[in-house]
Amino acid sequence: MAKTFLHLDMDAFFAAVEQLDFPKFRGKPVIVGADPKEGRGRGVVSTCSYEARVYGVHSAMPISRAYKLCPHGIYVYPRGRRYKQVSDQIMELLSGFSADIEQISIDEAFLDITSTIKFFGSSVELGKTLKQKIVQETRLTASVGIAPVKFVAKIASDLQKPDGLVVVSEGSVKAFLAPLDLSRLWGVGPKTLPELHKLGLKTIGDLARYPQHKLKMGKVGLHLWNLANGIDHRSVEYETRAKSISKEVTFDSDKKNPEELKNILLYLCNELSREMRRKGYKGRTIHLKIRLQDFSTFTRSRTLEVGTNKTDVIFQNILDLFTNFDPAGSSFRLLGVGLSQLDIKCRQLDLFDGLPENKSKIDDVLDRVREKFGENAITRASLLYAKHDSQWIRD
Ligand SMILES: [Mg+2]
Known part of the structure; x- marks a missing residue:
């Protein structure tokens, strides 16, 4: 089709x-x-x-x-x-x-x-x-x-x-391409352009009309000739792109207070799960990343039986991993959360297809209200602190 x-x-x-x-x-x-x-x-x-x-x-x-x-x-x-x-x-x-x-x-x-x-x-x-x-x-x-x-x-x-x-x-692709300069073709760079110019080719149309067997530029030549003729079977590659999705923050000043750190983790889990739902992913392996004040970096992970994109599930597991980590008196410089082993089968266009089964009711309501009234319209009570105090985030 x-x-x-x-x-x-x-x-x-x-x-x-x-x-x-x-x-x-x-x-x-x-x-x-x-x-x-x-x-x-x-x-x-x-x-x-x-x-x-x-x-x-x-x-x-x-x-x-x-x-x-x-x-x-x-x-x-x-x-x-x-x-x-x-x-x-x-x-x-x-x-x-x-x-x-x-x-x-x-x-x-x-x-x-x-x-x-x-x-x-x-x-x-x-x-x-x-x-x-x-x-x-x-x-x-x-x-x-x-x-x-x-x-x-x-x-x-x-x-x-x-x-x-x-x-x-449809049907006007070749006519659209024909008058354009060859440099506009994907894959025509500083090396290939002079070669094509030597053959007297200036526009994409020139290349499209040139006998393919005379090009003598190997695979590259065939590829470019196909493009010039509007032939390209590449599709939108969302599936291979994401192998994992993660969120992290580096703090302006190193942090030690466990309650504050947990709050930040909840904020990150919320951001992460929202992106997962938006992209239609579920992930099986949950990752926690920690960097201490001396730049030593640690990762902890846990793999679930089934994939998830629910804030609560992700947060509970992250909290477990975090609680079991012993910083030995050190302060924290960075916290990150991520999901890998992504499953994309649950991808669907929820805007048109109604309630996706992979969303929990509360997550769905939160997402929808935000879609309608904007980012700051609603947030879990414990996130209020994180939302309004962005001091701890830096580039
Ligand atoms: Mg731009």
Whole structure:
């Protein structure tokens, strides 16, 4: 059966988050990356705002070069934890549009929307709704590409940035690809591009029309020729991606109080189980990670008879492991919890399929209220402390 893929890519993500959080940065060239030190800094540009791109600044450019091109720009260090927070919010939102999600970077994901288009009327409507939802919930814009072939969706999302929506219909894939530069093909890099240029090929269409047997580039040549002709059987690879899921925090100052540490563990278990449920996973092996003040690191684990994604079950086991650990008077620097031996059979689109059997009632209610009213709407009483005192989390 023909598939439909959606590729989502946030626009100038890190810089956009900075402009969102600091209104004085809006409309200005914002460059996220290393310290420019008046053009003598080391390191590179991570992301820059569209206002900075006007000056020729782009990501991966040496920061010293960026400074020469745009000395009046606003230079900021990346705030990884904040970007991850926004990213999690976006990825969670995507699960309302497909159960098959492959996150490929902090601000990019593929969705297989084959079976969910019907809930939105058309792929265009699905794309529009998704973009609107992201703007409503994060006040950030995204670019979306939709196509019957995975890599074509990725190319499409890049064509009308920022705030783009490009839909390539079945049957028009080759025509869509033909005029584009060869460098846009996945796998065409600094080595292969000159080889193709030598053959007089400039566009994807040139390669598509070139007799395949004359390419003489081995497997790579065949692969690229297939892509140029819109042939690519890759699908959304959520199943092989996650081998384990974990959550951890490093504390600002080392901690000793057992009650406080247990509270933090509950918070982590809650975050972990929510992600497991959202992604439709159950895990059999529960892991506890501990780092003490002297950086010595310990892991403890336990394997259950059957997989779980329930907060209470995970927490009870973590608590056992934690209680049996003897820190010998040391303070804690880091705590982490994780699940492995993941089973994905329980994956399903709960938004459309009703109550999944793998959820406990209380977890389900909590998840739903949060979906509807936002992250902070409801929380278990003992989590209140952790939620509002984020001092102990650092990047
Ligand atoms: Mg992006």
